[in-house]
Amino acid sequence: MIKVETDPKAGLQASLSEDILIVIDVLRFSSSIVTGLAAGAKQFIPVTTLKKARNIHKKNRSYLLAGERKGLKPKDFHFGNSPIEFKKSNLKGKSIVISTTNGTKTIEYCKKSKLLLIASFLNAHAISTYIADHFPKDDNISIILASKNHTIFLEDFICAGLLVSNIINSTSKQDFNDDAILDKLAWSSAKDDLEKTIRQGHHAPYLESIGFNEDVKFCVNRDIYDLVPFVQGNKISKKNLG
Secondary structure, three states: OEEEEOOOOHHHHHHHOOOEEEEEOOOOHHHHHHHHHHOOOOEEEEOOOHHHHHHHHHHOOOOEEEEOEOOEOOOOOOEOOOHHHHHOOOOOOOEEEEEOOOHHHHHHHHOOOOEEEEEOHHHHHHHHHHHHHHOOOOOOEEEEEOOEOOEOOHHHHHHHHHHHHHHHHHHOOOOEOHHHHHHHHHHHHHHHHHHHHHOOOOHHHHHHHOOOHHHHHHHOOOOOOOEEEEEEOOEEEEEEOO
């Protein structure tokens, strides 16, 4: 069965059920993780608070700090939560401690799962291909959206629909919850003018208003990275498919 969950806390139950979990936070946690790993980062270490991030950095000064609060880079951090910033940086071999408003909290709910992957528009095909090639067709898949206060973000909803469509095509799964069906319909409606549709939500205009229009434009690119970020323990690293 393919399920889409709009409450990050659903990751707890899905983990206990031994589902394959996929976290989506298009603007911008998921896209930043994918881009940072593609730019050569060795690993990301997700934490839920800025204090935890700073404490890890104090113990290991070679670790870089990345993250945001209200979309903006915290004081004394090396990076914000910007895929464009990561794309332009030399991250080869670097370990990056990251804390974001929604994405890292969602990871915390999900990290006890048997398999936890991170998806965005940038690597959606790689995610579905990896699942189709490595797991039985009867495995349950839960797609967890990094919502905030029970409010979903349009871009995550649509990206989930792309993943559902891809997984159906790759595995012939035909059993879904209602949210998965709605997401698939949303993707079918939005795919021909994806950026325009996402800019109708509230998240993309907010990021544009604080100076991250280029991030929004970049994050709607499809399948430009052939890699799968996966979470093991407290670290996020990658599998290259190409």
